Amino acid sequence: MGGVTVGQIGLGYWGKNLVRNFDELAELTWLCDASAELQQQFASRYPGAHVTADFTALLADPALDAVVIATPVPTHYALAKQALEAGKHVFVEKPPAMKGAEMEELLALAEERELVLMPGHLLLYHPGVRKLKELVEAEELGDLLCVYSNRQNLGIIRRDENALWSLGVHDLSVILYLVGEEPEEAIAHGNAFLNPGVEDVVFCYLRFPSGKIAHMHLSWLDPHKMRKLTVVGREKMAVFDDMELERKVTIYEKAPWEPAGTYGEWRTRTGDIFSPKVANDEPLRLECQHFLALVQNGPDGHKEARDGLSVVRALDRLTESLRG
Numbered sequence: 194m195g196g197v198t199v200g201q202i203g204l205g206y207w208g209k210n211l212v213r214n215f216d217e218l219a220e221l222t223w224l225c226d227a228s229a230e231l232q233q234q235f236a237s238r239y240p241g242a243h244v245t246a247d248f249t250a251l252l253a254d255p256a257l258d259a260v261v262i263a264t265p266v267p268t269h270y271a272l273a274k275q276a277l278e279a280g281k282h283v284f285v286e287k288p289p290a291m292k293g294a295e296m297e298e299l300l301a302l303a304e305e306r307e308l309v310l311m312p313g314h315l316l317l318y319h320p321g322v323r324k325l326k327e328l329v330e331a332e333e334l335g336d337l338l339c340v341y342s343n344r345q346n347l348g349i350i351r352r353d354e355n356a357l358w359s360l361g362v363h364d365l366s367v368i369l370y371l372v373g374e375e376p377e378e379a380i381a382h383g384n385a386f387l388n389p390g391v392e393d394v395v396f397c398y399l400r401f402p403s404g405k406i407a408h409m410h411l412s413w414l415d416p417h418k419m420r421k422l423t424v425v426g427r428e429k430m431a432v433f434d435d436m437e438l439e440r441k442v443t444i445y446e447k448a449p450w451e452p453a454g455t456y457g458e459w460r461t462r463t464g465d466i467f468s469p470k471v472a473n474d475e476p477l478r479l480e481c482q483h484f485l486a487l488v489q490n491g492p493d494g495h496k497e498a499r500d501g502l503s504v505v506r507a508l509d510r511l512t513e514s515l516r517g
C-alpha cells in the first residue's frame with residue numbers, strides 16, 4: 194500500500210497514533226497543525242513530510258491522494274468539506290459532523306466526486322466487535338432482541354463535548370452496525386453536574402422498526418471502568434468486554450424456552466459459557482488499512498460514509514431529546 198500519499202491535519206493526542214500508522218502503511222507527505230511546538234516535534238520525527246500550519250498548502254498539492262483529519266470535533270465538517278472539494282479522499286475522526294444535514298452534505302460531495310469519505314469509527318474494526326457481528330449474522334444467538342452498552346469511568350471530564358458525543362459515538366456506531374437499522378425512537382436523559390450545558394451522565398434508549406431495542410449508559414462520573422456491550426438473542430447471549438485482556442467476547446448459552454403444551458409459561462435454560470478466539474490485531478491499524486484499500490480500490494458504494502450518517506443522525510436526535 195506504499196503508493197497512496199497521505200497528508201494529516203491534527204497532530205495531538207489521537208493524531209499521533211494515526212500518523213504512526215499511516216507512516217508505516219502509506220507515504221506520509223504532509224503534516225499540518227496549528228501548534229508551532231507540534232510542528233517542530235513532528236518535523237524532526239518525520240523528515241520526509243512537509244510540515245505546515247496551512248491546510249490549503251496540503252490541498253494544493255496535486256500529488257496528494259488523501260487527507261486524514263484528527264482535529265477537534267467542531268472543526269471536522271468544514272475541513273472535510275474543503276478536502277473533498279479539493280478532490281482528496283478523506284478519513285475524518287468521529288463524528289465527521291455535528292448535524293445530520295452537514296453529514297448529508299459531505300456524503301453528497303463524496304458521491305458526486307467518487308471520493309472516499311470514511312469516519313473513524315474505530316470499534317467497527319475491533320476483532321471482538323467483528324466477532325459479535327459474525328455471531329449475529331450467522332444467527333448463532335437466534336433473533337437479536339436487545340443490545341445495551343456500558344461506557345463508564347471516573348474521568349476524563351470534558352468541557353466541550355458531553356458524554357453522549359464523546360463516549361456515545363463509539364457505542365452507537367456498534368449498535369447500529371449490529372442491528373442494521375436506524376432507530377425510529379431515540380430518547381436520552383442526562384444531567385450536567387460539573388460544567389454547565391455539558392452532560393456528564395447520559396442514559397439513552399433506542400427502538401428500531403423491527404422491535405429490537407437498545408440502551409447506552411454513558412458517564413465519566415462513575416466508580417466502574419466499563420467498556421462493555423451485551424447482546425441478548427432469543428437463543429444465546431453474548432458480551433464484548435474491552436476491559437478483558439483475553440476473553441474479549443463471551444457467549445452464554447442462556448435462553449428462555451416454552452415447554453410444549455404450556456402456552457405462555459416461560460422457563461429458562463443455562464448451558465455452556467465460552468469465549469471464542471478473537472484475533473489480537475490492533476483495531477487502529479485495521480482501520481487505517483481499510484481506508485487505504487478504499488482509496489486504492491474506490492469508495493464501494495460509500496458504505497462507511499452512509500454508516501457515519503446514520504450515527505450522526507442518531508446523535509442529532511438523541512441530543513434533541515436530551516435538551517427537550
Ligand SMILES: NC(=O)c1ccc[n+]([C@@H]2O[C@H](COP(=O)([O-])OP(=O)(O)OC[C@H]3O[C@@H](n4cnc5c(N)ncnc54)[C@H](O)[C@@H]3O)[C@@H](O)[C@H]2O)c1
Pocket residue numbers: 202203204205206207208225226227228231246248263264265266268286287288313315
Ligand atoms: N477513535 C478514538 O478512539 C479516538 C480517541 C481520541 C480522540 N479521537 C478523536 O480525535 C480527534 C482529535 O482528538 P485529540 O484528543 O487528539 O485532540 P487534541 O486537542 O489533542 O489534538 C487536536 C490537534 O488539532 C490541532 N488543530 C485544531 N484545529 C486546527 C486547525 N484548524 N488547523 C490545524 N490544526 C488544528 C490542535 O493544535 C491540536 O494539536 C477528535 O475528533 C476526537 O474525537 C478519537
